[in-house]
Amino acid sequence: MSYKFDPQAKYAKSHEWVRMEGDVAVIGVSDYAQHLLSDVVYVELPEVGDTLTQGESLGTVESVKAAEDAYAPISGEVLEVNAALEDNPEWVNEDPYGKAWLVKAAPSDLGQLADLMDIATYEKYVAEEEEKGGH
Amino acid sequence: MSEPLIYEISRAGRRAVSLPACDVPEAPFPADAVRADLPLPEVSEIDVVRHYTRLSQLNHSIDTGFYPLGSCTMKYNPKVNEVAARLPGFASLHPLQDALSAQGAMALIHSLQELLAEIAGFSAVTLQPAAGAHGELTGVLIMRKYLYDRGETQRDIILVPDSAHGTNPATTSMSGLKVMVVPSDARGNVNLEILRSLTAKHGPHLIGLMLTNPNTLGLFDENVEEVVRLVHEAGGLVYGDGANFNAILGIAKPGLLGFDVMHYNLHKTFSTPHGGGGPGSGAVGVAAFLADYLPGPIVVRDEDDEYAWQMPAKSIGRVKAFWGNFAVLVRAYTYIRMHGAEGLRQVSENAVLNANYLQARLRDVYPIPHSDRTCMHEFVAQGKLEGAPGINTMDIAKRLMDFDFHPPTVYFPLIVAEALMVEPTETESKETLDAFADTLIRIAEEARTDPELLKTAPHHAPVKRLDEVKAAKDMVLCYGPGCGG
Numbered sequence: 001m002s003y004k005f006d007p008q009a010k011y012a013k014s015h016e017w018v019r020m021e022g023d024v025a026v027i028g029v030s031d032y033a034q035h036l037l038s039d040v041v042y043v044e045l046p047e048v049g050d051t052l053t054q055g056e057s058l059g060t061v062e063s064v065k066a067a068e069d070a071y072a073p074i075s076g077e078v079l080e081v082n083a084a085l086e087d088n089p090e091w092v093n094e095d096p097y098g099k100a101w102l103v104k105a106a107p108s109d110l111g112q113l114a115d116l117m118d119i120a121t122y123e124k125y126v127a128e129e130e131e132k133g134g135h
Numbered sequence: 136m137s138e139p140l141i142y143e144i145s146r147a148g149r150r151a152v153s154l155p156a157c158d159v160p161e162a163p164f165p166a167d168a169v170r171a172d173l174p175l176p177e178v179s180e181i182d183v184v185r186h187y188t189r190l191s192q193l194n195h196s197i198d199t200g201f202y203p204l205g206s207c208t209m210k211y212n213p214k215v216n217e218v219a220a221r222l223p224g225f226a227s228l229h230p231l232q233d234a235l236s237a238q239g240a241m242a243l244i245h246s247l248q249e250l251l252a253e254i255a256g257f258s259a260v261t262l263q264p265a266a267g268a269h270g271e272l273t274g275v276l277i278m279r280k281y282l283y284d285r286g287e288t289q290r291d292i293i294l295v296p297d298s299a300h301g302t303n304p305a306t307t308s309m310s311g312l313k314v315m316v317v318p319s320d321a322r323g324n325v326n327l328e329i330l331r332s333l334t335a336k337h338g339p340h341l342i343g344l345m346l347t348n349p350n351t352l353g354l355f356d357e358n359v360e361e362v363v364r365l366v367h368e369a370g371g372l373v374y375g376d377g378a379n380f381n382a383i384l385g386i387a388k389p390g391l392l393g394f395d396v397m398h399y400n401l402h403k404t405f406s407t408p409h410g411g412g413g414p415g416s417g418a419v420g421v422a423a424f425l426a427d428y429l430p431g432p433i434v435v436r437d438e439d440d441e442y443a444w445q446m447p448a449k450s451i452g453r454v455k456a457f458w459g460n461f462a463v464l465v466r467a468y469t470y471i472r473m474h475g476a477e478g479l480r481q482v483s484e485n486a487v488l489n490a491n492y493l494q495a496r497l498r499d500v501y502p503i504p505h506s507d508r509t510c511m512h513e514f515v516a517q518g519k520l521e522g523a524p525g526i527n528t529m530d531i532a533k534r535l536m537d538f539d540f541h542p543p544t545v546y547f548p549l550i551v552a553e554a555l556m557v558e559p560t561e562t563e564s565k566e567t568l569d570a571f572a573d574t575l576i577r578i579a580e581e582a583r584t585d586p587e588l589l590k591t592a593p594h595h596a597p598v599k600r601l602d603e604v605k606a607a608k609d610m611v612l613c614y615g616p617g618c619g620g
């Protein structure tokens with residue numbers, strides 16, 4: 001199986017991505033994650049002003065198979081949430097790096113980006129996960 | 136579906152019951168309580184009887200077919216349980232009846248409390264919670280109150296292995312606590328190395344750990360005593376999810392393994408109709424030092440051999456109105472007394488034997504991640520077949536319905552891709568297990584030779600393949616003239 005990756009993004013082991021656009025961190029879930037989930041039917045997002053803590057849940061992505069938490073790849077404050085996604089959860093399947101961004105945040109510690117994987121490392125990680133056959 | 140909706144059968148003016156002439160003076164309803172329009176179906180009595188009888192016949196049930204729904208323990212429910220629950224002395228009781236006039240029912244509750252404590256190695260039991268997840272919530276609230284009473288109010292984390300039931304993290308959140316996931320190791324046990332680092336790092340903040348054992352992979356944790364020790368060493372308590380207790384009755388006592396709290400799913404392990412078939416009961420057992428925290432009232436026997444309701448001294452309070460789901464308690468009591476100690480042990484031995492027999496028959500056909508180990512009462516296969524790249528677990532599950540088998544639990548646990556979780560239970564014969572295995576083997580063959588047959592299954596069920604995305608996103612919860620819109 002081949003998956004899509006965004007070369008501009010950095011990735012967490014729990015399959016979220018973060019992409020810096022100026023000072024703003026845009027966060028979503030990866031193409032591999034949406035493949036595992038299958039058809040997404042519901043997305044629950046935080047509120048503007050909420051504090052994100054690296055590694056802690058920022059919301060929920062629910063498919064016909066499972067409801068999974070999405071974890072914050074970095075800490076920060078939520079500036080904007082993708083409200084349109086709540087009405088169009090299928091965007092997570094269609095365009096995980098584009099229309100289906102979850103939140104935009106002001107990072108509190110840019111140093112945390114170093115904890116994340118670049119595209120090459122993440123591609124390898126996904127291949128290993130796929131080999132294991134788990135999530 | 137062949138059966139129309141009741142509103143489609145409705146004909147204006149048709150009615151089921153002709154009321155006798157009124158023999159008291161008629162009085163009008165208050166005008167503001169009267170509706171101009173009440174769109175209920177208008178049907179004759181035979182229309183109603185036939186409609187609902189036909190609907191019931193479209194259902195799959197344990198009384199009509201094999202039901203290997205993993206983790207749900209869809210065992211046969213002996214009919215003697217129903218006879219006992221219908222005895223007029225039980226069935227006609229009023230929940231507000233004076234305790235002195237309900238001594239028989241209270242004796243049963245008291246005896247069941249003691250039987251369950253003995254079976255799982257606990258000191259005290261409450262029968263109040265109405266279902267498994269309710270029992271979990273009760274148990275975690277007990278743990279929290281005990282620790283907070285000791286002044287350890289900084290504790291706010293519960294460790295939950297990734298092989299736990301999904302209700303465990305949900306319970307934690309419901310209790311206002313934080314979930315921290317502990318991954319499994321290569322053998323399907325709790326990863327001790329990671330657990331050690333988590334207890335070292337978060338020890339003073341741990342409420343405890345919730346362990347489903349056997350876990351959702353159908354495996355008994357080989358290091359359970361070390362898991363319990365590590366959590367206790369950090370000052371936390373260990374909660375046992377007893378939903379899989381069916382695998383270890385009379386063989387292992389969680390209380391003696393060091394678990395502090397556990398819920399029992401009386402409706403599963405001790406056989407009462409469940410899964411749309413009736414209410415549950417999530418009794419909770421605790422070690423001696425937590426007995427005072429149980430929700431109440433529980434039944435105690437005083438020195439005059441009289442039974443009385445009592446609220447434990449430091450109780451977390453009531454968790455349910457009245458006395459628990461009493462009719463379920465009668466069935467569970469009956470089941471335990473009909474089997475006796477030796478019989479309950481045989482229940483678990485046969486549940487485990489049946490699961491291992493099926494696993495052995497299927498492991499060369501379907502991937503089963505931990506099939507090198509002896510499973511307990513269930514096992515998790517994968518709907519990923521070599522030579523059939525387009526076929527997934529859902530296709531296999533749907534095709535099983537064509538052979539009158541209820542599909543196994545699908546896509547759970549989440550840690551196994553394309554999971555097919557199979558729990559045959561102890562009540563099935565070798566012939567039934569063989570028929571099921573033969574069918575799964577046949578379906579694996581069909582997946583390679585005629586994948587379209589699976590993709591379009593079921594072919595012989597009352598409804599064909601449903602659009603699950605549409606069902607989840609565009610829910611229509613009300614149909615008919617009463618819904619407006």
